[in-house]
Amino acid sequence: MALDEVVITRAIVSRYLEKFLDCIRTETAVVGGGPSGLVAACFLARAGRRVVLFERKLGIGGGMWGGGMLFNEIVVQEEARGLLESFGVRTRRFEEGYSTADAVETVGALAYHAVQAGVRILNGVSVEDVVVREGRVIGLVINWSAVQVAGLHVDPLTVHADWVVDATGHDSEVLAVIERKAGIRLLTATGKRLGEQSMWAERAEQLTVENTREICPGVYVAGMAVNACFGGPRMGPIFGGMLLSGRRAAELILSRLEPTREVRP
Ligand code: 48F
Secondary structure, three states, X not given: OOOOHHHHHHHHHHHHHHHHHOOOEEEEEEEOOOHHHHHHHHHHHHOOOOEEEEEOOOOOOHHHOOOEOOEOEEEXXXXXXXXXXXXXXXXXXXXXXXEEEEHHHHHHHHHHHHHHHOOEEEEOEEEEEEEEEOXXXXXXEEEEHHHHHHOOOXXXXXXXXXXXXXXXXXXXXXXXXXXXXXXXXXXXXXXXXXXOEOOOHHHHHHHHHHOOEEEEOOEEEOOHHHHHHHOOEOOOOEOHHHHHHHHHHHHHHHOOOOOOOOOOO
């Protein structure tokens, strides 16, 4: 069969636009495609909800690829092993309470299940601002990451979302911009992000799940961004807390939504 390059172009552009237009008024927008964001988005989609995930980089997976110090294995504690395995990831018991998983297998599995569940993942897209009405975040301002990297003077575009999840990791970027520009108080002791503390894996893992919540009207925080906002420690390459936090964010959002008839497997 003869191949026409222009058909290939048309196929890509029209399919992408279809996907993109499906995202511009959405129910939940997850920012960040690391472990917490992928799990949050996947659980929402599995419940039949509309969810888009914006990831700045080309590759999703966030801090998982490099395991610890580029040794591409991750550790997961007993409490989260079943959750990881529910995505088809094979784990290996190392010692009582500690299992390991291949970092690449983990990223692949989480991404595959998220997309198959119906999450629209827009990679190469950075969230640079929020839309606020009457003290509530109702949308996000996005641009191609390539535009930012090139320093081009190109205005961004806007999407509206009923709920936003800041799963941007250590930099808690959505909440940083809210703090800087939106004049909205966060649900922390000072009303602002408290900043993360030094390494303490056990406490960090516990706090990241406990403090997963709606941190300001319309915005949930998940994953490492939780500890960056609530002054919790970092945990390094143990990932159970990230997975459990993502699931918790999804459960909390689901508890706020009207039931839907359309439930995806
Ligand atoms: O950092 P990341 O993996 O976040 P996480 O889900 O997991 C943290 C762990 O990887 C690790 C740790 C615990 O083990 O401390 O660091 O909390 O993934 C965050 C993703 O968000 C993207 C970023 O490229 C990364 O893939 N991201 C950050 N800011 C933006 C963004 C933004 N403004 N717009 C879009 N994506």
